[in-house]
Amino acid sequence: MTPRRKTHQVNVGGVLIGGDAPVSIQSMTSTYTYEIDKTVAQIRTMAEAGCDLVRVAVPQKRDTDALRSIIDQSPVPIIADVHYHFERALESLDAGVHKIRLNPGNIKDRKQVDRVIAACRDRGVPIRVGVNEGSVVERTDKDRRAAQQSAIRENPHDRLVQLMVDTLEDYLRIFEENDFRDVVLSLKSIDATIVIDAYRAASRRFDLPLHLGLTHAGPPETGTIRSIASLGALLADGVGDTIRISYAADPIYEVEHARELLCSLRLRDRVEPxxxxxxxxxxxxxxxxxxxxxxxxxxxxxxxxxxxxxxxxxxxxxxxxxxxxxxxxxxxxxxxxxxxxxxxxxxxxxxxxxxxxxxxxxxxxxxxxxxxxxxxxxxxxxxxx
Ligand code: SF4
Structure with a gap:
């Protein structure tokens, strides 16, 4: 085992990510967030299984309206998953959320991203900035898109890894210009080899904490192997500060498997037989x-x-x-x-x-x-x- 790489530390509602903090486990609810009782029940089950942080989707105003009550009842810090609508991020912050997951690539107006960053700074709330393999290729500029696709066809693996890390660097410039450092990074793919190489490259290039994940892994029966292969390889290399395994299944499996992975690598003490x-x-x-x-x-x-x-x-x-x-x-x-x-x-x-x-x-x-x-x-x- 390679010693953990030390990264900048952020505080997510009392759970530390990065620095010398233990690798934390996070997962995401599969309920409609506006269904408060169901969401809180699932969060509690996940927390009992060892989940340190729980993310919830907030696609609609009624989801952020539910957040305050969910946060009040949750035994663990809550992360708001924001896509497209910067207002959902601001509403989540008003509700007291502990972290925001944001993809600046799908909020096109730079001023809106700046507003979210300013609101997070005011409240001491970190932001996870993520790129996914499926969303890094340019969508609006046709020439740029064609050039990227041609490069990927030439050397799919290396070009994709490079594009993911470069895109992340572009996003990070926005945060640097806002003098905002409390950022957690993720670079997700459905391909275990891309996950490994993208995170290794990011680990060399940035000193910010890394949220490890292999996205859209499928059901546990098939998704476990590729998830554990990639996340295990990175953790053994000393790379990774928080992990999320994602399955098309009850999120309890994500938490149980993440916990077993960390225990197997002796990155977490067992509490059960x-x-x-x-x-x-x-x-x-x-x-x-x-x-x-x-x-x-x-x-x-x-x-x-x-x-x-x-x-x-x-x-x-x-x-x-x-x-x-x-x-x-x-x-x-x-x-x-x-x-x-x-x-x-x-x-x-x-x-x-x-x-x-x-x-x-x-x-x-x-x-x-x-x-x-x-x-x-x-x-x-x-x-x-
Ligand atoms: S412990 Fe005995 S039964 Fe089990 S695999 Fe080994 S030899 Fe076979």
Whole structure:
């Protein structure tokens, strides 16, 4: 892991982005913002799952009218997502929003952008300035558009990355001329390789905090891989200050996957159990996949980061259990449970779920009472060749 690149720090309603602040998780509601109760309910669910910041769309006046009530009830800072209508940004600021997401490219009147920047400065509210792969090609100037498209056809990847970073630089000039520094940057694409290279280039060129995201990833079933591949590569490089995974699904998946990504890269401490399981093979003699699914569900209630390992046999040796706080090694119709490397009991297959859960509960309680400490070590489960 490369150490985090230090960026200018901004404060979003008490959540710091950039500098030495931990990488924060953000997501976006899928409700109509003017439906206050539904929006607040979704924000609360996202916050409980570990979301630090929530963005809401404000396409209409009735959305910004709802913002004050939403902000009052929200457990986390709220970001207003503004496109085309600068008035929505001003109304959101009046409602007390903590950050504005703005694309100066779709607010054509420079004076309107200046007004939003001035209002943000007055209130100490940062702005995210984003470019998306789909919106960087010139739309109005036909000659310029043709030249850009021709360049992209020649070398699609490099030209697109360059165009995204150059467009962002053009936008940033507006903020520099307004002497406004509290800016977070994003450069999104549906292509993981463009995301990686665009953010790497931006990281070299700007010292502002970066909001990482791969846009329009699709459903979690397919979007997870490209999202984690790109965001994981950047975070491992020390690039990125806040992340948003975006799926065509309930935003709770975005938050859960973002949290798992940060925990896996040790950029965030776990607060819940970590479950490790073998992939199964021809040696398996129990229904391990069902056991893993059942244990995963049961562990949800435990709020201690106990490391739990479920292994289909003892091929890799009980020594593997030393890295887990609680582990089970299954055999023919039965399993041996270990707690921090000590064998505690042998149970029949029908009792594995309850027994393993019981050991997890007891161990978590001992940790809470200060009678035991978590191993804090990785468990290496090596399947046979
Ligand atoms: S050999 Fe490995 S993968 Fe196969 S059942 Fe045993 S622990 Fe699981």
């Amino acid at each position: 970590e479950l490790i399981a073998c992939p199964t093979c021809g040696r398996i003699e129990i229904d391990l996949i069902k056991l893993v699914a059942d244990v995963r569900q049961k562990l949800v209630g435990i709020k201690t980061p106990v490391k739990v390992a479920i292994m289909g046999c003892v091929v890799n040796g009980p020594g593997e259990a030393e890295g887990a706080d609680v582990a089970i090694f299954a055999g023919k119709g039965r399993g041996i449970i270990y707690v921090q490397g000590e064998q505690t009991r042998t149970v029949m297959e029908a009792d594995m779920l309850d027994a393993l859960y019981d050991e997890c509960l007891k161990f978590a309680a001992r940790v809470e009472r200060g009678e035991a400490t978590l191993t804090g070590r990785s468990v290496h489960i090596v399947p046979p060749d």
